Amino acid sequence: MRVVVIGGTGHIGTYLVPRLVEAGHQVTCVCRQQRNPYHPNEAWKQVQLVSLDRSQLEQQGKFGQAIADLNPQVVIDLICFQIDSARQLVSALQGRLDHFLHCGTMWVHGHSVEVPTDETQPRHPFGDYGIQKAAIEDFLLREIDQRSLPTTVLHPGHIVGPGWLPINPAGNLNPAVFAQLEQGQEVLLPNLGMETLHHVHADDVALGFMQALTHREQAVGECFHIVSAKALTLRGYAESLATWYGQPAKLRFVPWEEFRQQVSAQDAHLTWDHIAHSPNGSIEKARRLLDYQPRYSSLEAIQQALSWLKNHSV
Known part of the structure; x- marks a missing residue:
């Protein structure tokens, strides 16, 4: 054809x-x-x-x-x-x-x-x-x-796939989230982390x-x-990656308004778009x-x- x-x-x-x-x-x-x-x-x-x-x-x-x-x-x-x-x-x-x-x-x-x-x-x-x-x-x-x-x-x-950055467990494109999980540092997640990607x-x-x-x-x-x-829940995604990195998952769950105030406006916008859809x-x-x-x-x-x-x- x-x-x-x-x-x-x-x-x-x-x-x-x-x-x-x-x-x-x-x-x-x-x-x-x-x-x-x-x-x-x-x-x-x-x-x-x-x-x-x-x-x-x-x-x-x-x-x-x-x-x-x-x-x-x-x-x-x-x-x-x-x-x-x-x-x-x-x-x-x-x-x-x-x-x-x-x-x-x-x-x-x-x-x-x-x-x-x-x-x-x-x-x-x-x-x-x-x-x-x-x-x-x-x-x-x-x-x-x-x-x-x-x-x-x-x-x-x-x-x-290989060549570009995945949507991270916080529902945005900030590579720091992956670094935090790899290094065993605390990762902030919105709500209870039960929304899906x-x-x-x-x-x-x-x-x-x-x-x-x-x-x-x-x-x-x-x-x-x-x-x-x-699909993956935000929490399950974060915990699975932490295990893959050989680290304990240190997750802190906060209400949406608090999460929004602690991240950049761009990260908040992307996170909200993803968790509101929760495909x-x-x-x-x-x-x-x-x-x-x-x-x-x-x-x-x-x-x-x-x-x-x-x-x-x-």
Whole structure:
């Protein structure tokens, strides 16, 4: 198949593009600039790289047609964040593709009602990112005739892997939290530390896209959670990492308002966003229809990322 991957040199594309090449597909990677993927792979030598500035072309009303001009049979869009972007792309691709795959997010659910959350639960998105992604999903799966654009939407959790910093047990990106756990120092957690995070290795997300392509008949017109088998509580995450570091977990739990006052504004903002969502997704639908079998647990994916960062002195 002729496959165009939009945003193919990022976290997911680093693993997805080589998988596509190895499966025998003819792959074109569209990105804004000719940046290297996070990890080298010989498969990239067989990939056509096309540099397109999506924002600029969308302002000119030309991005969708630019993708259509590449004559794909399959388009995988990893970087669509606004409903208007989705509408422009779809208008140019309807009636021309065998399969269109969109990367969504677990954030479309907003807060959970029952956990683990499955794909049938009502959406309560909040925050611009979740609201826009939910609108895109609704547009792609409910407004578009699937005969004119066979579509699948995949919803990853917190993507993690070698090359970048994971969301930490406090629900933000401050690397000091990992250092404190490694050194046996006290770590501050909000509330009782029972909110959840749901990490997924980037290669398992790539696997999800591959399985959706392989099981096209079951995938078209559907959305799927693509996460690890189980979410982590903040407390369980911190305790497990401390054990991995060979240290006792010294955790102090404080009410949200006290936590917010003791960390930076940026850390507080990220923590609140993560604990307010507390994603905990079921992968039973993906297992049943796509034979999706993630290789990594959340903790294994996180540990691999942390080991890479330490070995590369990042």
